[in-house]
Amino acid sequence: MDGILPLWKPKGLTSHDCVFKVRKIAQTKKVGHTGTLDPEVEGVLPLCLGKATKLVPFLTDTTKTYEAVVRLGSSTETEDATGDIVESAEVPDFTTETIKESLASFIGEITQVPPMYSAVKVKGRRLYEYAREGVEVERPERQVYIHALSFLERIDATTFKMKVICSKGTYIRTLCVDIGRFLGVPAHMKELVRTGTGDFQEEHCTRLEDLDYATISRKLLPMERAVSHLPKWEVTEEEAEWIENGQRFNVPDTWEAGAIHCAVYDGDLLALYQDHPEKPGLIKPVRVFGRKQ
Known part of the structure; x- marks a missing residue:
């Protein structure tokens, strides 16, 4: 299989x-x-x-696509509904338009600090291991990209649902907290569903x-x-045989510099190729799969 x-x-x-x-x-x-x-x-x-x-x-x-429910008015130690509440506040009567405007401000490249209850490693240990011991450590910032962020529905005065299309490594919990901070209130992620991967x-x-x-x-x-998101390199039968042996090639005429390509013969994915890092003008295999049996 x-x-x-x-x-x-x-x-x-x-x-x-x-x-x-x-x-x-x-x-x-x-x-x-x-x-x-x-x-x-x-x-x-x-x-x-x-x-x-x-x-x-x-x-x-x-890219990943999510539908998240944001609860305004309280933050938790885990940034989601599984953690204990650490801060509460009254929620102003935000209009739907105000919430939509806040979401728009997060589209594009943003900086996130991973939550303490996460699997990110710091000094060889997972952050959640420090969190369970009650130890606070400095967390590395990371750049992530929000391709789209849209309001879906108002559930009640303090809760709404949104749709997020984002890069890998994005913490939706943290995004919910940051949206609340932008609005001036504590917040956490109440629910999350991933509706798409690539x-x-x-x-x-x-x-x-x-x-x-x-x-x-x-x-x-x-x-x-x-790998449908990667460019294709259609090869001949002779090239297919060479590919199965891990052969390097001169850069093809249709090659997109810097991109990993799918080497395809007769609709069959044979390998992934990239620019040779040490020999300009050549390409080399990243992964070789061979032909289907």
């Missing part, structure tokens, strides 16, 4: 729990996920099986309770779907 299984991760399971269950059903150890979702978050979790596990870093790097959306997903070996075989998508 080689391909991509878009899974709808349920609440209550870690991403690794899902990988473990699919390994047992698919009868293979070669299963990897493409971006961790917290246990209380549900949503799109593409899994890579077989040869497709080599594509995990490239699918992880794609080209994979909810309609492409299968639920764990519906999975068996035959279903996985039927639902498995070709590896090319994981």
